[in-house]
Amino acid sequence: MEFSIKSTSPEKLRTDCLLVGIFEGRKLSDLAKLLDGATEKAISAAVKSGDMEGKAGTTLMLRQLAGVAAPRVLLVGLGKADELNLKGLRASFRAAIKALPAGVDHLATDFAALALKKVSVQQKTAALAEVALDATYKVNAVKEKSVEPHPLQSVSVLLEKSAQAEAELGLKQGQSVGQGVALAKDLGNLPPNICTPSYLGKQAEKLAKEYGFKVEVLDQAAIEKLNMGSFLGVTRGSEEPPRFIVMQHLHGKKSQKPVVLVGKGITFDTGGISLKPGAEMDEMKYDMCGAASVFGVFKALGELKLPLNVVGLIPTCENMPSGRATKPGDILTSMSGQTIEVLNTDAEGRLILCDALTYAERFEPAAVIDIATLTGACVIALGHHVSGLFANNDQLAKALLEAGEQAGDRAWQMPLWDDYQAQLDSNFADMANIGGRAAGSITAACFLSRYTKKYDWAHLDIAGTAWKSGKEKGGTGRPVPLLMSYLLAQAAQ
CATH class of the missing domain: 3.40.220.10 (Leucine Aminopeptidase, subunit E, domain 1)
Structure with a gap:
């Protein structure tokens, strides 16, 4: 257009x-x-x-x-x-x-x-x-x-000539974000037999070639070398090999610390051994919408050539049941060395994200934002209008909330208090991967917070906003507008 x-x-x-x-x-x-x-x-x-x-x-x-x-x-x-x-x-x-x-x-x-x-x-x-x-x-x-x-x-936008230069900048910005949203929708809407972890890896390489990003697509052997035992525990039951995608948009000053975006990339989620009900399970192809939003942001960044350093990390795999699959009661050792008792294999998103969050430390980031279709509990709490926001830094949370308001892609901050951490206690490991039904989205964020002690971090739970069900079934492309609004504000500083 x-x-x-x-x-x-x-x-x-x-x-x-x-x-x-x-x-x-x-x-x-x-x-x-x-x-x-x-x-x-x-x-x-x-x-x-x-x-x-x-x-x-x-x-x-x-x-x-x-x-x-x-x-x-x-x-x-x-x-x-x-x-x-x-x-x-x-x-x-x-x-x-x-x-x-x-x-x-x-x-x-x-x-x-x-x-x-x-x-x-x-x-x-x-x-x-x-x-x-x-x-x-x-x-x-x-x-x-x-x-x-x-x-x-x-x-055609009708305006006085005096406003033309400002308007042209706006059109370029809006087109770029719109193209990023469209890419995120496209990836989310693809069937899971096409949009596999390997497919996402190839799309990352294609995007990098188009816009000059630096990209690495790590295979299972490379992931094993990184000791990402939590991530590997999720992929164990699938015939599809996992990928860990690292994209880098390096258009800021060399001294500028990057913003790291971490996108959950479960290309299909059966729940694993803790199998989901069959009704509407087809929509679990959208469990990679966090990853899709990172792709969308990088598309927009490439179009705008935004003068920032931004890193995208995408752990991507399937969560399937099989004779090799991780079982409830198994204990996994994460890249950080912390051990996790798996009480429910359907709480898998946090298991792949925690290793990616540990990997993010090497970039000495200005901020890390993870984006994930993480919990049904967030849908119960907030519905489908706003994304859930958790953060260990109030300034980062405020910036993201303001970005969401500006973009018309709103979020709502939820508590991340230590009071909830005890729900993750385990007799057999450093922590359990679930904290019970009460405050499910909060305890999921508490789990992730244990891997983010070394930097400012925010978590966006987009389980209620990443796609629509029913007659208008399809990906929404959220929260690409929120994230781009945040990054545009950072570039303007």
């Missing part, structure tokens, strides 16, 4: 559709007023008729208006004028794109010119580009007949 900035007269612009905002209470936006004058009050007539009240997300298509070159004018409700914010702008723009008929290839809008408190033109244009790419995403389905792409080919 192409994006451009135009400062031409809207009524003279030749495009398939002009997108025009209407505020609640039937109040016309500036563009609506301009077009209303050019069309002998056709827009105000439509509004006064009651067909468009201006409620957020509602739409009304007007066709062949005299005085307007565009054959279609789509009125879009923006809600109350004094309450419009970036979240509302995103939602209304998404609703508008979803309402477009098949014949619209080219769209123009002045949404970036709408006045929002404490929101820059760059932020608005970035949001429009990101939403346009996300709303037109088509699942990479494995079908005999290929899926038809969305017809929308280009979006």
Whole structure:
């Protein structure tokens, strides 16, 4: 999809559709007023008729208006004028794109010119580009007949010439994040017989070649040399060999400590010997969405050439039952030397992440953020609207929360108090891999915290936000927007 900035007269612009905002209470936006004058009050007539009240997300298509070159004018409700914010702008723009008929290839809008408190033109244009790419995403389905792409080919943003330079930066940023989200969705949506650990390793090498990243894809022998006994305990039951992927985007100063992103890459999770119920088990192909989000971030980093040092670590394997599989009661020795009594083999994500978190120490990181579809308990606690955030550093947590608010990809901080650590006590090892049903997402984070003593660390539990079930089943690409918002803020410092 192409994006451009135009400062031409809207009524003279030749495009398939002009997108025009209407505020609640039937109040016309500036563009609506301009077009209303050019069309002998056709827009105000439509509004006064009651067909468009201006409620957020509602739409009304007007066709062949005299005085307007565009054959279609789509009125879009923006809600109350004094309450419009970036979240509302995103939602209304998404609703508008979803309402477009098949014949619209080219769209123009002045949404970036709408006045929002404490929101820059760059932020608005970035949001429009990101939403346009996300709303037109088509699942990479494995079908005999290929899926038809969305017809929308280009979006023109109407702005004064004085804002063009700032808007161009925003479009580049939004496109890059949108492409990263799309890659994360693509990887998550692939079937697990295609998206294996080896496949992810090849995708990392492909991405590195495209953008000039440094990459290593470690096989099982190399993982064994690292003494990653916890990680290897999870992969033991699978015929698919594991991979440990290390990607490095090194565009910051040599003295700059890197941000390390660690993505959980379980390409299919049966639960192992602690077998999951059969219903909806197919969705466990999404248990690698943490890894997919790291791929998405690196795609966006490559597009933007962001002046930062960022390392991506992805431990990836399957969790399968077999005669060789780890059993409840087994004890694993992690790379750190700490021993783990496995009480439930379905609590496997933390077992691969803990070794990756230990590996992260060698980079002497500024911060480490792990991203994982870790616990069903987080879904019970927070639902599907926000990701769970845990951190051993309040400043890091605050930065991530603010990044999520800015990106419209929110998180909510959960406690990481020592009170919960005792639930992981074991009579036979340094710790158990579960702490019981109570506070399940918190004890999972407590487990990971035992491997992060040497740096500032945050954990994002995306079990409730990484994909959707039901009729709209598919990956969401979250939390790529949150992570990129955080990294963009770091680059701006």
